[in-house]
Amino acid sequence: MRHIFPLDLSRWERDVSFNIPLNYQPLSASTLPDYLAAVSVLRERLGGGPKDWTLREVSDGYLNLVYLVNGPEGSLCTKQSLPHVREDKDWPLPLDRTASEHLYWRTIGPHAPGLIPEVHHYDPELSLLAMEQLHPHEVLRGRIVAGEIYPGMSRRVAEFVARSTFFTSDFHQKQEFKHERIAELKANHVLHRIMLELVYQDPFMPSERNHWTTPHLDAFVEDFRTNGRIRAAAGRLGHKYLTTPQALIHNDLHAGAVMLTDDDLRIIDPEFATFGPIGVDLGIFIGHLLIGYFAQDGHATESDNRDRQQRWLLDEIASFWFAFRERFLQLWRDHAAGDAYLAKGFDDPVGRAVAESERARFVDMLFADAIGFAAAAMIRSIIGYSHFAEMETIADPDRKGAAEAGALSLARTFLLEPEQFATIADVIDEAPRRRRAPGCRFTAN
């Protein structure tokens, strides 16, 4: 993990509100069992008592303590926020992200059955969630790197995005719903600031937090900082992100937020949830599948050329979009209970036709938004602060740089010539053309 943040984090830290509750303490492998034993719903789920339970710490990421707990009758997973970055006690972070995560689960839960982990218990004093242990699920990211395929998995992600965003949008909700939740989520402002700066600001200007494969990507980085049309497009994306609360979005829906088996899939880790453009969730997921697609060129071996994985990833991108589109439209037809396009005003033959064409218009607009947000997600994950295993596990720098250059080349065109991408077919047609030979450098377009 790069420890550049603290150098540059002065503004973020200044405003941190440290509501550390009086009884807060991080639970360790030695103190967690007694805590779980005292919560009857958790004790009963595990069966037996503390002496019968096994604990395994699986914390990864920067933010949380995570334990898997197994008992004679059942299992669970605990996730507790720390008041600082996990591996750096001098880098403070407020605990409110657990309240945000809990708000997200309890808001989305009724609308996304079977698509998220079950939440058994929330303790606001300890910033602790006890949830279903997903087993034998694996994180999608690791499986992509390993060269596995999960045909059809993205249809379930599409179902999740369609349901979680539609049911929290103004097409389904009254306006008060959103204002109440924005009020609750504001306590999590440090994470919201991190997301804003890392995705929409840093990659398009010099920042100590940026890093990239050099010299391979130097020309891209220089272009993103100097090209007027790219900076204009990035400015518009950032402004749209800030001013378009269409629904409660997950806001970090990359391949690390998806856990799956061959026949089950769950979405995790909504700490960055906010009200924002629906295109953000769509774009992040599409963008990271494209990252996975380009990364395969860095993972190919003589015995496994990864052709099959690449075809699979492009298929998943297409089916993700088509499944989302169909599902979102159908949910809107069936559950139009919100303040936008009030159903009462469209309840006649002409009105129904108008509503149908407005729905199509809106979803087409989401596609255009998704292309832009996909570009932002791809760019930040290659030249910004946080990089991801798809590319980071490519050992050879030339092959890594080549794979990343392909992804950046496509993302760049998403920003510069969005009109080239009118449908998802345009995206999956264009991606193969952007694959680069190792060592390839950026040249204009």
Added chain:
Amino acid sequence: MRHIFPLDLSRWERDVSFNIPLNYQPLSASTLPDYLAAVSVLRERLGGGPKDWTLREVSDGYLNLVYLVNGPEGSLCTKQSLPHVREDKDWPLPLDRTASEHLYWRTIGPHAPGLIPEVHHYDPELSLLAMEQLHPHEVLRGRIVAGEIYPGMSRRVAEFVARSTFFTSDFHQKQEFKHERIAELKANHVLHRIMLELVYQDPFMPSERNHWTTPHLDAFVEDFRTNGRIRAAAGRLGHKYLTTPQALIHNDLHAGAVMLTDDDLRIIDPEFATFGPIGVDLGIFIGHLLIGYFAQDGHATESDNRDRQQRWLLDEIASFWFAFRERFLQLWRDHAAGDAYLAKGFDDPVGRAVAESERARFVDMLFADAIGFAAAAMIRSIIGYSHFAEMETIADPDRKGAAEAGALSLARTFLLEPEQFATIADVIDEAPRRRRAPGCRFTAN
């Protein structure tokens, strides 16, 4: 005042949170002086003591108790919320609107010197504001009806809208600013619901709250409820209103919210303030000047044909837009401190050129938004629940209907053919063509 609201208000009432503080009481002419005497800043402003003060109740509108208080050394105005509609104790309204108004004043105040009344005192327990008494200011609406002119007045309104919206936008503020204030404003949800339903929903569907000059406008009303393209446009406007928090907007900026003399102008009554599209404030003001323009045909007499007033009103519409545009762009150039288009990313020759063209693009988009929101404001004020004196004081129903039909005809085209109105010149060119002979009925376009 029409008492139709309560019939239809069940949903609004159900969710009303009656936070009536323990010490709340409406102050009357007999109890107000002792209250004022106990607040030193107010007592000193008035000079002397209660026996030296004169009080005059000037409550109008539905919502508040308003007193003008004069003392030997100074004057003030008190405005207190009632927990019900002023003339109907059975129609409850929460008191939170005074907290909203105070939030608006204290947020906008530093950025709009000389354009709003000075706030001397706020008492959250009593939901009472004591403010500068505007004297000899008159309400713009009454002066328009009376046939007065105030050359250049709209440049000050433009200055107000530019400053109040720019300085609360993401071009100037960090994202936390908005989330904190949305959280505070949510308590005022009843007023927000009233605005949403009366402006963006009712006029485009059958509602008991609608009323209009009949039979003159019957065909318009029927068209607004049945015409597919109009209902689509209204649906898009409502969705934009709900999902585009660009800035803290006044949200009720008609001619009744403007008080002026020949050389001073102040904006009042921001109870409906919310984070929304900047085009709402622009559109409401332009729309109500157009209402005033068409209304003059109903007020013309043999001795005063109101030609001069009509030319003046069109001039004010044009200068309002040009002044807003120039001022907003200049504020943005000079005070770009916000999270959108982060200044650090545009601080070089190419960046400055990009920023300038993005600013122009954004303001052009505001103009298009303003045309739509002007249409909504015009339509709701003629066929919705709340009507306004410009038209309501025209005694002859044929002349009233004709004036209203002209305004509706223009508003309708704003929705149907917005591309006809690329500049403000297109608006002031077209308005005279829509003036109708008395008794004229709607025919398609």
